[in-house]
Amino acid sequence: VLFHSHTHACYRGTILLYLLLPSRCAPEFYQNVLPDWLEAWTNIDRCPEFDFLWLALFCRSRKYLTRRNPNNDEQARSVERDWTRAWRLIRRRLLTLCQYWCLLPIGGTTTDKSWTQAPHPRSRACPSKLKALANAGSSYEEGIDFVAKIAKLLVASLGDGSTTIDMAATAPSMSEGTADILRFFSYVAPYFHPSNLGSWTFTLGAFLHYFCYELACRMGTAAGLRVLRRNYPAVCDSL
Numbered sequence: 001v002l003f004h005s006h007t008h009a010c011y012r013g014t015i016l017l018y019l020l021l022p023s024r025c026a027p028e029f030y031q032n033v034l035p036d037w038l039e040a041w042t043n044i045d046r047c048p049e050f051d052f053l054w055l056a057l058f059c060r061s062r063k064y065l066t067r068r069n070p071n072n073d074e075q076a077r078s079v080e081r082d083w084t085r086a087w088r089l090i091r092r093r094l095l096t097l098c099q100y101w102c103l104l105p106i107g108g109t110t111t112d113k114s115w116t117q118a119p120h121p122r123s124r125a126c127p128s129k130l131k132a133l134a135n136a137g138s139s140y141e142e143g144i145d146f147v148a149k150i151a152k153l154l155v156a157s158l159g160d161g162s163t164t165i166d167m168a169a170t171a172p173s174m175s176e177g178t179a180d181i182l183r184f185f186s187y188v189a190p191y192f193h194p195s196n197l198g199s200w201t202f203t204l205g206a207f208l209h210y211f212c213y214e215l216a217c218r219m220g221t222a223a224g225l226r227v228l229r230r231n232y233p234a235v236c237d238s239l
Contacts (some may be wrong), residue, residue: 002054005043011050011130018053019133023060030061035085037061044091046100048146049126055149058090074164082101092179094150095184101150103201104191147203151210154181155218 004010098104100123157177188198191204229236 003040003043008127008130010040010043011126014050014053015130015133016113018056021060022058023063025061025064027064030065033062034065038086038089044124046097046123047126049131050124051097051101052146052149054145055153058147059152062153088176091154091180094153095180098150098184098188098207101146102188102204102207104188104204131211143203144206147207148210151207151214154215155211157181158215160216164178 004013037054037057041051044050158181159175159178188204191200192208225236
């Protein structure tokens with residue numbers, strides 16, 4: 001049902017998954033369903049309500065998926081490769097659609113009438129009777145929660161999942177996710193740089209706010225775990 005994108009059945013199936021799937025599931029479950037979820041999500045290119053449901057499901061899964069497996073066997077490395085590939089595709093789709101979600105005024109027009117003016121891509125809408133089942137609030141609250149989930153997923157893709165620092169390294173390394181997000185910020189920098197009078201959007205401001213918030217939370221958690229491991233290693237291992 002999730003793949004019937006030509007009918008409203010995909011909305012019904014996704015809403016049932018969003019409402020009935022327990023948040024706390026085994027990491028193996030999320031590792032198995034993540035590629036199927038990604039394929040179902042990409043069947044519809046632009047639909048804010050549909051995107052919101054999948055962002056919520058991905059936010060749930062990120063809490064129970066780990067990048068590093070303590071075992072060094074081939075199966076563990078294969079699982080880690082599949083995990084990395086799936087989240088790479090999710091991150092890049094998030095960064096691609098941020099232009100649409102944050103209402104960035106990208107593109108322009110020309111006075112030369114001989115050139116065909118391409119219209120903006122249309123987006124698909126979820127039926128209102130189905131949208132009500134997802135417990136969506138007002139348009140303002142819905143938009144804020146939407147950009148908050150985008151920021152949460154992007155911050156989760158930073159780094160390589162390690163909580164330790166290699167002091168012997170001659171130069172700091174940068175993960176692929178961090179490099180992608182830094183390129184994105186250099187791309188949107190003209191829209192919020194204080195010296196520019198560009199086209200600012202409220203959703204872009206909300207996205208920057210929640211990104212800073214999620215990044216601060218992650219840095220505080222990582223610092224707390226590092227101190228806990230140094231002072232109470234047994235407690236840290238039990239966590």
